[in-house]
Amino acid sequence: MISTLLSQLRHGPDGEPTTPRLAYGADYNPEQWPREVWDEDIRLMREAGVNIVSVGIFSWARIQPARDAWDFGWLDEVMDLLHTGGIGVDLATATASPPPWLSTEHPEILPVTAAGETLWPGGRQHWRPTSPVFREHALxxxxxxxxxxxxHPALVAWHVSNELGCHNVYDYSDDAARAFRDWLRARYTTIDTLNQAWGTAFWSQRYSDWEQILPPRLAASFPNPTQQLDFKRFSSDALKDHLRVERDLLREITPNVPVTTNFMVMGNTKGMNYADWAAEIDFVSNDHYVLPGSQDRDELSFSANLVSGISAGKPWFLMEHSTSAVNWQPVNVAKRPGDLARDSLLHVAHGADAVCYFQWRQSAAGAEKYHSAMVPHSGADSEVFRAVAELGRTLRTLAPVAGSDRETARVGIVFDWESWWASEQDSHPTDRLDYRQEALDWYSALLDLGARADIVTAQTALDRYDVVITPVLHMIPAALSKELTRYVxxxxHLVSTYFSGVVDENDHIWLGGYPGALRDLLGIRIEEFGPLLDGDTVELDLDGTATGSLWTDRxxxxxxxxxxxxxxxxxxxxGRPAVTRRTVGGGSAAYVSTRLGRAGLAGLLPELLAPAGVGSELPDAARGVVELTVRRNADSRYLFLVNRTDETVPLTGLSGELLVGSAGEDGFPVLSPREVAVVSQPAT
Structure with missing residues (x-):
């Protein structure tokens, strides 16, 4: 899908006939600049190899300056200029942020917090996902x-809204309350069924009428946990519904133009269940920004890998990332030489067929004026723009990769939004649990061993994997319990962890002892959890040093x-067991009862992977310091080899045609610090 988006254009940036290739570009906001800058933009885009841009994302106030006033002249000219330059347009619906006139005339579209505070205009996304007034004007x-x-010949895709839910995922307004009740009626049908699911016999919460139900607004004590969970589900569905109504209108008018919206699979963005949303769009798109920390590039790799899992291994669109520093972190550090290319190519390694940035030209005013761009404040005569142009040339070299799928690894790590939501709610044994970090630690530990792994959703066919790891799979409905048992x-070979299998889909405890839904499969029983206080640790009798934190189990x-x-x-x-494994025929089910962290897991993983015979696919010198990811089509495998370190790494013994990177005197690839090499091999 993505590799053919640009085929609608008559020619590419240098006049060549269009063929499947990797897309390259940015958000383009020409309305921020005088008309004379636009021609320079097109010239520099061609110089950089840009072939697609997203236009109009925050342009509603410019397009519709008043209720019955429309101004398309500037956008007509921009579309024409881009087409003449051989640049495709991913045209946004511009509904991300309502214009001042709309929120002034209709303040009832503004979101309301759990404490009853109105979120006023002045930033962005100041709209309720369930507001009928907002939806009328948006459509x-x-x-x-x-x-x-x-x-228009420049139009290659539609971009619905922008980062849906980034700032308005949870709205507690009266509109939301009405919509929440409708959602609950559809889910439970009767009030008695809802009462059973919510466990309302506790704290005198039993409802006798639907109108009594509210969102989990600020309360005197902990709100009902299933009410909280259902409100998370509802809030994700409300945004999904808005995505659908915009999509359906676009498909009605332009049935041959694909529709997408940009997800935010990164960091702690968890309010939107993207695994559930993926089927609603024609191709998956994602925004990602590097988060500072000891696992920053592992987190990038993890997120890109998860996007591929959401996209079922098919190519996807990297809609936004940064050329250098962002503006919204406490300290915004510029990228080092090589980081721009490495970050971009790591996304390509995990299935991105489009590499785009926020934004094309760095803003001179506004809240994001210190956010880096392809053309920085210093202009084209800059290290950033030279790196941007060099990456454009690299992406053209990688044109054969376009359209290829991610090759399935032997290990799958299950990432489940509902377990994420439920495991981190209040009134639990500990509030220190970090669902995403636990999954990332397992991923980093596998990278440290040189082993490939796919991040997949709970809906993925598990039989594709020799080993399935389910970190903190807290919520396991009966059907999933049966599927995991069948898999083993x-x-x-299943590997589970602490606080897994504890509750069902209603957040009710599986009775009889933990880990409930997995108890028989694992062959263990836990009567009581043993969460650890901050700073407390436990030692395990594994080879070497293995220290657990956060959690223990009896x-x-x-x-x-x-x-x-x-x-x-x-x-x-x-003296009690800390890590167990039950053999079941040719399979096995293991349980890790404490948080070992990246280092501790690296010591344990060889034992857990041994029954499946899974290990490194890398040359000895590259194990742990190079990440290997593979894409493939009918003819070729494309090995992406990413240097995770600041040291030079030889790849002696690695065969194939070197598409990107440099070779040593022995003819084998050599990775410079933070470098990426791409090697093509025949498909087997």
Whole structure:
């Protein structure tokens, strides 16, 4: 899909006939600049190899300056200029932020917090996902845009809104309350079924009428946990519904133009269940920004990998990332030489067929004026722009990769939004649990071993993987429990962790002892959790040093087929099992009862992977310091080799045609610090 988006254009940036290739570009905001700058923009885009831009994302006030006033002249000219330059347009519906006149005339569109505070205009995304007034005006704008540009030759895709839910995912207004009740009626049908699901016998919360139900607004104590969980589900669905109504209108008017919206799979952005949204759009798009910390590029790789999992291994669109520093972190550090290319190519390695930035030209005013861009404040005579142009040349070299899928790894790590939501709610054994960090630690530990892994959703066919790891899979409905059992019984190797399998889809405890839904499969029983205080740790009797933190479990082995791989050496449960594995035919089910972190997991993983025979696919010198990711089509495998370090790494023994990178005297690739090499091999 993405590799053919640009085929609608008559020619590329240098006049060559269009063929499938990687897309390259940025958000383009010409309305921020005088008309004379636009011609220079087109010239520099061609110089950089830009072939696609997103236009109109925050242009509603410019397009519709008043209720019955429209100004398309400037946008007509921009579309024409881009087409003449051989640059495709991912045209936004411009509904991300309402114009001042709309919020002034209709303040009832503004979101309301759990404490009852109105979120006023002055920033962005100041609208309620459930507001019928907002939706009426938004769809009016969408219709105008679609009818005007339906046949414009520059149009290659539609971009619905922008980062849906980034600032307005949770709205507690009266509009939201009405919509929440409608959503609950559809889910539960009867008030009695809802009462059972919500456990309203507790704290005298039983409802006798739907109108009594509210969103979980600021309360005197902890709100009902299932109410909180359902409100998270509802809020994600409300945004998904808005995506659908814009999409349906666009498909009605322009049925042959694909529709997308930009997800934000990164960091702690968790309010939107993107695994659930993916089927609503024609191709998956994502925004990602590097987060500072010890695992910053591992987090980038993890997020890109997860986007590929959401996209079922098919190519996707990197809609936004940064050329250098952002503006919204406490300290905004510029990227080092090589980081711009490495970050971009790491996304390509995990399936991105488009590499785009926020934004094309760095703003001179506004809240994001210190956010880097392809053309920085210093202009084209800058290290950033030279790196941008060099990356454009690299992406043209990688044109054969366009359209290829991610090759399935042997290890799958399950990432589940509902377990993320439920495991981090209040009134739990600890509020220190970090669902995403636990998954990232397992991923980093696998990278440290040189082993490839896919980040997948709970809906993925698990039989594709020899080993499936389910970090803190807290919420396991009965159907998923049966599927995990079937997977193991048919020869798969499952690795589970603490606080997994504890509740069902209603956030009700699986009774009889933890880990509830996995208890029989794992062959263990836990009567009581042992969360650890800040700073407390426990030692395990694994080879080398293995220290657990955050959590321990009082485990009793209940099945003779269970092998204890490690015991606690210290702590309340000293002498008790800490890591277990139950053999089931040709499969196995293991349990890790404490947070070992990246270093501790690296020591344990070889034992957990051994039954499946999974190990490194890299030359010895590259294990742990190079990330390997593979894309493939019918003819070729494309090995992306990413240097995770600031040292030079030889790849002696690695065969294939070197598409990107440099070779040593022995003819094999050599990775400079932070460099990426791409090697093509025949498909087998």
């Amino acid at each position: 009016r704008l969408v219709r105008k845009l679609a009818e005007r540009y339906a046949d 019984e048919q020869g798969g 485990i009793t082995v209940t099945d003779p087929e269970v092998e204890v791989l490690a015991h606690y050496r210290s702590g309340t449960y000293a």
